[in-house]
Amino acid sequence: MSIASITVALxxxxxxxxxxxxxxxxxxxxxxxxxxxxxxxxxxPGPTADIVVAQASYDEEQNRLADELAQAEDLFRTNAxxxxxxxxxxxxxxxxxxxxxxxxxxxxxxxxRDAPNAGRHSLEPDPGTxxxxxxxxxxxVPTGIERLDAARIVIxxxxxVEARRAVTAALPLIGRADKVFVAxxxxxxxxxxADEVSExxxxxxxxxxxxxxxxxxxxxxxxxxxxxxxxxxxxxxLGAYGHSRFREWFFGGATRDMLRLSPxxxxxSH
Numbered sequence: 523m524s525i526a527s528i529t530v531a532l533x534x535x536x537x538x539x540x541x542x543x544x545x546x547x548x549x550x551x552x553x554x555x556x557x558x559x560x561x562x563x564x565x566x567p568g569p570t571a572d573i574v575v576a577q578a579s580y581d582e583e584q585n586r587l588a589d590e591l592a593q594a595e596d597l598f599r600t601n602a603x604x605x606x607x608x609x610x611x612x613x614x615x616x617x618x619x620x621x622x623x624x625x626x627x628x629x630x631x632x633x634x635r636d637a638p639n640a641g642r643h644s645l646e647p648d649p650g651t652x653x654x655x656x657x658x659x660x661x662x663v664p665t666g667i668e669r670l671d672a673a674r675i676v677i678x679x680x681x682x683v684e685a686r687r688a689v690t691a692a693l694p695l696i697g698r699a700d701k702v703f704v705a706x707x708x709x710x711x712x713x714x715x716a717d718e719v720s721e722x723x724x725x726x727x728x729x730x731x732x733x734x735x736x737x738x739x740x741x742x743x744x745x746x747x748x749x750x751x752x753x754x755x756x757x758x759x760l761g762a763y764g765h766s767r768f769r770e771w772f773f774g775g776a777t778r779d780m781l782r783l784s785p786x787x788x789x790x791s792h
Contacts, residue, residue, distance in 0.1 A: 659749065716733075
């Protein structure tokens with residue numbers, strides 16, 4: 523298995539350049555095509571009796587969007603370099619909805635973890651929404667990270683459809699890693715088939731160990747992060763939103779905690 527196409531989400535923030543360089547480096551290693559994507563909706567004008575004022579306001583917003591998209595494209599082309607094949611996609615549309623549509627023709631989406639301005643009228647897509655709707659693995663990159671060697675990979679294992687899909691999506695990286703740690707956390711960890719997953723990955727050529735971590739139900743993400751830091755991992759692989767996203771937002775869950783806290787890139791699949 524390999525990665526033939528990568529899509530990276532763009533905005534005009536200071537972390538976007540690092541994210542593009544990370545995605546471009548991955549694309550070069552896998553001889554993949556890299557596509558940059560940026561979009562946002564225009565705000566709906568408020569009620570007014572003056573059609574001239576309304577039109578002027580709409581034109582101003584269109585010009586602002588055109589400037590933002592031009593900045594994002596320039597940032598993408600500058601940081602992607604010329605050593606790989608690249609494409610650019612932009613639109614006047616919701617940032618998440620447009621990125622999800624582009625996902626039909628990609629193997630991997632690269633997106634920023636911290637999106638403080640995400641919303642209907644922002645270039646920054648919300649990672650949680652993209653995870654739920656894209657149907658593709660999503661690499662969530664924290665602020666400040668601009669290279670992913672994927673030399674030491676932690677697989678946060680739970681016997682779920684989402685985790686199985688995440689492991690399959692990560693196989694191209696797992697096969698090249700120096701060390702892979704299958705880590706299952708919680709009171710039921712030893713019953714979740716972590717040993718079988720390790721054997722499966724070994725057949726793919728992975729240098730893999732199985733690790734059972736004790737942790738209360740509400741501290742699974744903390745246990746995985748502590749383990750990943752101890753083992754100097756540079757990538758965590760996990761399934762996303764085994765419960766509904768609303769339930770995780772309301773009651774808490776590993777996906778929400780990872781999106782909020784992880785200083786390490788996370789490859790996630792829903």
